[in-house]
Amino acid sequence: MTPMALEGIRVLDFSHLLQGPFATQLMADMGADVIKIERPGKGDLFRSLTFRNKWVGGDQSPNFLAWNRNKRSMALNLKSAEAREVIMKMAETADVVIQNFRPGVMAKMGLGYEDFKKVNPRIVYCSGSGYGVDGPYQTRPGQDMLVQGLTGVMAATGQADQPPTPVGAGFSDQIGAMNMIYGIMTALLWRERSGEGQEVSVNLLAGMLAHQNQEMVTAMNFGEDFERPSSGIGHPGMDAPFGTYPTRDGWITIAMSPFATLIDVLDAPELKVYDDPKTLYDKRDEIWRELARRTGEWHRDTLLEALLAADIWCGEVKTHLEAAEDPQVAHLGLIQSYQHPTAGEVKVVGPAVGMSATPPKISRPAPLVGEHTREVLREAGYDAETIERWLKDGTAGEPENK
């Protein structure tokens, strides 16, 4: 059987919403044993949030289904002393603890890094927060879009005469998830060499600034902010033609490309007057309008074919459903599915990273709240009687229809 890279790595996952769960799903895709520890009943808050008030199979949140495959769920009441003992017993042999409660919440429950370190100094403990654990924003809510707002990306997206524009996807959280992976995997590697665990701290604010380092280096070293264009130019620091352009039947993108070649394909020699670096930046909106008037006369596929033949960097603008039907996406086998106990067949995007010796894969659907409570407690050495008692007195939980 093909091995999984993270087989044998056990993660105690106290995280919820997007940042932590996405990070642990990435580990689970590589074979880690991720035990999601949720409150009995409602579980992870993302189970109760959806888009447009719609639920997959009538009762499942697409958000939750997206970020929790390949995990087992154990429902525990974290305020119970017995539940805490279970966790600490499991921590003796666990490798990673991950959590994204507001700062201080875990420590107050006796589940801070120092608590875990005492029972297992090899533990890697990763905390995710909005803004770090202290400082002027300590009590502020830390959420994806709020961090987009604070870090310049919103002010740099969209058009000059429109409101600052949030990205239509949770990129602060997604960057946060990847920074968790970066920190945890680095710490695990260090542990192989030193025998020691450590605490990894990730926050959305730092992540979003670090990921805009080229924009930040530009703004800070020239002492000048970017200005949103007033056209389809695609980045506030870029010159024409970089941006989105209309055709008769859909939008296309054109990235950094020689302007002379582009106007040659468009048969627009009269635009040659714009072709110098300063003009291409200073008059970018005017140039965009001139180009858009011409691209708008073409059919999309004909134009793309002509541009690609001239080595212009370009492509279609697709919706999510169109992306799911994209021929290259099909070639890569990216759209996969899993069987969910209540929602039926759920279509998802499969693992994005290829590994020649230890390929990631989807082995389990996202779990129901407490679906594996009994199984995990048994593995931890508890007898049937104790487990039944905990399920009855609310220390632990399992799905209602089980």
Next chain:
Amino acid sequence: MTPMALEGIRVLDFSHLLQGPFATQLMADMGADVIKIERPGKGDLFRSLTFRNKWVGGDQSPNFLAWNRNKRSMALNLKSAEAREVIMKMAETADVVIQNFRPGVMAKMGLGYEDFKKVNPRIVYCSGSGYGVDGPYQTRPGQDMLVQGLTGVMAATGQADQPPTPVGAGFSDQIGAMNMIYGIMTALLWRERSGEGQEVSVNLLAGMLAHQNQEMVTAMNFGEDFERPSSGIGHPGMDAPFGTYPTRDGWITIAMSPFATLIDVLDAPELKVYDDPKTLYDKRDEIWRELARRTGEWHRDTLLEALLAADIWCGEVKTHLEAAEDPQVAHLGLIQSYQHPTAGEVKVVGPAVGMSATPPKISRPAPLVGEHTREVLREAGYDAETIERWLKDGTAGEPENK
């Protein structure tokens, strides 16, 4: 001295532009010895690209300065047989090779995974591409914004009556960089346990879809695409009030928050009629305009204070320069600088992830092309005479003023 987690890990870095260089900078920040292998003279293409035709210190690209600190640069002519021998000699003791040339280019130069595997089966070889190595898009240019266009994020960003909107930062590339880290670190950890290296394959298309999994799960399982709002609502799947709102002196964000509480703070009981889940989605643009009219009467700081006191999730919309001056950013010490040999003091965003035992840090500026050619060749065991010969015959290169 505080240890660095990746000390002793050596990376041969053939990558350019953003995706690969950001990944190796993240490793270098953790102490890896990253040797950037560039063409003599011009080096990494990002050295020649900037925003608005401006250069830090008169001659350095902010893009290059942003993603290449903590590395050494060796300039080598990859088409020379002798240079290839140098590389293979260094590969014997290297841990990671990384590259993001178009598919097939490295293999054609005798620098593919199979070539490295022969001299060192423990090598982790990571390739980054736009769309994978084959398939219908094999010959298409793979660039950040083009991939944003293909994967739905552009169609989901901005307003209904405006063009599909690219994100004002290179998120496809940045996600690609993080996927490289995810794959490389996982492979290094697997190598500790198995003794074997492997090939890691990352492409921008897969990354951007995997990072929009919640949007993709929604679209695919309901068979329905998102529709961009025609107001400042912040995500095409979200209901009011989620979005950006004007005040008398700047924009703010308001995320998922109880509508009743919000209108209470705004003293707008007449908006109570909108407060049910279906209406908050169906009439979101109308509700946004009603709310915006009221927020527009407040001063920003007064409004934020009132909203935060009621536990409404909100925050300022800041530009990059304002973000650099943010009190929490200052508290976290995120804005750092390094001394560059020609550009002087360069302000950058420091490492985003905290590690209690092995903190990342900035130890070196971004290098000049070939700044460390002599040093690295000496370490690899070549004598002064050979090095001089190579510098003269163009096999190797170094900065002109050296």
